[in-house]
Amino acid sequence: MSRIPVAVLGATGNVGQRFVSLLQDHPIFRLAALCSSDRKVGGTLAEHWRLEDIPLDTEVAAMELQPLDPKVLTHAGAVAAFSALPADIARDLEVDVARAGIRVFSNASAHRMEPDVPLLVPEVNPDHIALVERQATFKAGGFLATNPNCSITGLVLALKPLADAFEFTEVHVATYQALSGAGYPGVPSLDVVGNVLPFIEGEEEKMQREAKKILGAWSDGIVPSPIEVWANCARVPVREGHLEAVSIVLREDVSSEDIARVLAAFRGAPQRQRLPTAPKQPVIVRTERNRPQPLLDGMAGEPARARGMAATVGRIRVTGRNVRFFVLSHNTLRGGAGGSVLNAELAHRRGYLA
Ligand SMILES: NC(=O)c1ccc[n+]([C@@H]2O[C@H](COP(=O)([O-])OP(=O)(O)OC[C@H]3O[C@@H](n4cnc5c(N)ncnc54)[C@H](OP(=O)(O)O)[C@@H]3O)[C@@H](O)[C@H]2O)c1
Incomplete structure (x- = not known):
């Protein structure tokens, strides 16, 4: 089977470089434009490569960086663009790319909340992908599909199995978010070295509204979930991996064993369909009292292609109906490029890239 040509828009950034690392040897997709x-523009990605532990493929390293122009993508034969x-650049450009008949899998927040744009975490809401069929560009092949903010992805992976098994409507979460979540070069070093910043513009609101859409039911469109996520977001001097302290009050008493069992048993469409970037177990439960940690658990997930795609839950504590735990997920992989690549694999499996 010949691989499907794809492009990366913003290939030099934190998420863009992760896209390239996942796509340069992908079994379904082939990099056709960066x-x-x-x-x-005119230089090469090799000049800007920052993933020191991941070698850049020689052919990809030699590819010339091109301008962000739908004509460039069409000329390269791109079927999809990551x-x-x-967000401000993505707003118009992604629509123009979709109008050119190209499937866009986006990390940007610009179109996430539009009613006909799916906001996907494939283990949680794979059927929402059908929203693309309502987009004006769909008949000519193009569409927009998005993945959520990096701080909500790991959380919804844990909330979905809990919401299926138990009743609750409010989630309180405090985040410890990595620096790479702020893009490159990101937060000024003098602000964050030896410090914690208790404010990330727009993040708490995004977590609240995106959770409602992702966890929403499907009934001729998305019915927002009644679950409210109340977040306190902080930026901490960690390179990669968002750690989150979660508190939920359930309608019934449970045990910590019940919570651990439900989380560890969770599997979704990507696992059932063995999508290439799907982690075998999307939520890994750790029992050590000092886990999860960004350094030790950020790259959780197997097989090798799915490293960084599993969320890790630890320190589960239950008192009656009160449940507390920590969840960690990799922000530029599971919460960024890996999430989009998994969306594209789901779209491919459902025939949307044909
Ligand atoms: N970082 C995360 O953990 C994460 C997770 C989920 C979603 N996101 C979202 O993903 C997107 C990318 O995030 P990031 O962290 O990768 O950001 P980043 O490191 O700042 O990279 C941004 C990319 O966009 C390009 N760009 C910037 N300004 C541009 C302009 N005016 N015109 C054209 N291209 C421009 C940059 O090119 P140059 O290199 O030439 O500047 C770079 O390739 C954002 O919308 C972000 O909110 C990020």
Whole structure:
């Protein structure tokens, strides 16, 4: 089977480089174009590569960075484009790319909340992908599909099996978010070295509204979930991996064993359909009292292609109806590029890339 040509928009950024690392040897997709801002057009990705532990494929390293222009993508024969652009740039450009008949899998927040745009975590809401059929560009092949903010992805992976097994409507969460979540070069070093910043613009609101859409039911469109996520978000001096302290009050008494069992048993469409980037177990439960940690658990997930795609839950404590735990997920993999690649694998399996 010949591999499907794809492009990366914003290939030089934190998420863009993760896209390239996942796509340069992908069994279904083949990199056909790498696009960057005008500042870097004409150069190569090798000049800007920061994933020091992941070698850049020689052919990909030699590819010239191209301008962000739908004509460039059409000329390269791209069937799909993975977007890692800032929201203000993504807003119009992604629509133009979809109008050119190209399937766009985006990390940007620009279109996430539009009623006909799916906001996907494939283990949680795979059927929401059908929303793409309502988009004006769909008949000519193009569409937009998004993945959520990096701080909500790990949380909803844990909330979905709990919401299926127990009743609750409020979740309180405090986040300890990595620096790479702020893009490159991100937060000024003098603000964050030896410090914690208790404010991330727009993040708490995004967590609340995106959770409602992702966990929402499907009934001729998405019916928002009644679950409210009340977040306190902080940026901490960690490179990668968002750690979150979660508190939920259930309607019934449970035991910590019940919670651990439900989380560890969770499997979704990507696992059943063995999608290439799907982790065998989307939520890994640790019992050590000092886990999960970004350094030790950020890259959780197997097989090798799915490293960084599992969320890790630990320190489960239950008192009657009160449940507390920590959840950790990799922000640029599970919460960024890996999430989008898994969306595209789901779309491919459901015939949307034909
Ligand atoms: N980082 C995360 O954990 C994460 C997770 C989920 C979603 N997201 C979202 O994913 C998107 C990318 O995030 P990131 O962290 O990868 O950001 P980033 O490191 O700042 O990368 C942004 C990319 O967009 C390009 N770009 C910036 N300004 C541009 C302009 N004016 N015109 C054209 N291209 C421009 C950059 O090119 P240059 O290199 O030339 O500047 C770079 O390739 C954002 O929308 C973000 O909110 C991020």
